[in-house]
Structures are given as C-alpha cells and as structure tokens.
Amino acid sequence: MKLKVLNAQSIFDISVQYMGNVESAIELAILNNLSITDNLKPASEIIKEQSGKEFREVVDYLKKYNQQPATALTADLEKPVNNPTGIGYMIIQQNFKVG
Template sequence: MKITVRNNQSLLDIAIQYKGTVEAAFAIALANNISLTDDLMTGQELIIPHTKFYNKLILDNYQGKGFLPATAVTDDFVNKIDDPGIGEMIINVNFMPKAFKNS
C-alpha cells in the first residue's frame, strides 16, 4: 500500500496510524530506503509494507476516533520559538540544585 505523508508527520506517526505499533516504523523505513530519523516532507509518498508488527486494538482506536498523528518537530517550528528555554546548564557550575532533607 502507498500512502501520502501529511503535514508534520514523522515515521513513528505513520507506523501508529497504519499499523498500530511503533515497531512497524523499522519495516516502513527499510521499505522506503530512509532512516528512522529522517524528516518527512508533506506530500511525500511512502510504501507501507506487510509486517508482523501490527496491533489491531491500537489501530482500531486511532481509526475509530479519527486520530491522524502528526507530532514531528521541524526546524521551522523550532526557529519560530521566541524563548528557546534555559539553554545549557551545568550542574554545580551554573545550576545549583537544592538539597532535599529526608523526612
């Protein structure tokens, strides 16, 4: 079966959506000659191979509720963040944890 990648979908999203298990991501990656960590492009076509990794319960739950997972974090998304967070901190150098007393 061939599918078309939706906006912000990762290989793990595809595996859950079409096979109900993240383990299927390995088979999908192999079938499409891509890495598990490759960014997928919206509109990209992927082959969903037959695989022993399949969870009908999860698949039926996602499909029954109309869930279309799209959890990829793209460089474009990260670049739009105004406050990138705390940055780099080193314990006991510029980050001093408080000691907890045992009760």
C-alpha cells in the same frame, strides 16, 4: 499499499497510525530507503507491506476517532529560544533570589 504523509508526521507516526506500533518504523524506513530520523515531506508517499506485526486494536481506534499522529518537529519548533529561562539558566543572587 501506498500511504500519504501528512504535515508534521514522522516515520514513527506513520508506523503507529497504520501498523499500531513504533517497532514497525524501522521496517518502514528500510522498505522506503529512509532513515528513522528523516523529515518527511507532506503529501509524499510511503510504501507499506502487510506484516503480522500489526496491532489492529490501535489502528482501529485511531481510525474510529479520526486521529492521525503528527509529532515531528517542524522548522518553527526547532528555532532556539532567545531568552532561556528556568532553574538551569538562573544565577544565584542575579536572577535567582535566595531567601
């Protein structure tokens, strides 16, 4: 079966959407000659074989509520933060006031 990749989907998203678990991501990656960390192109096709490892409850739930996981980082989300904030970047008596 051929599956179409949506925008911002990773191999893990495809695995959850069509197989109901993330463990099948490795099988999908091997079958399609991909790495599990590859950035997938929208509208590209992934080949999926039938396996007994599918969790139909998860697949049916996602289909029933028209949910399509898309959690991959996109180029705009990978940009570094210009002015990082938070306790890890604060300096006592400069921008972190005690007392």
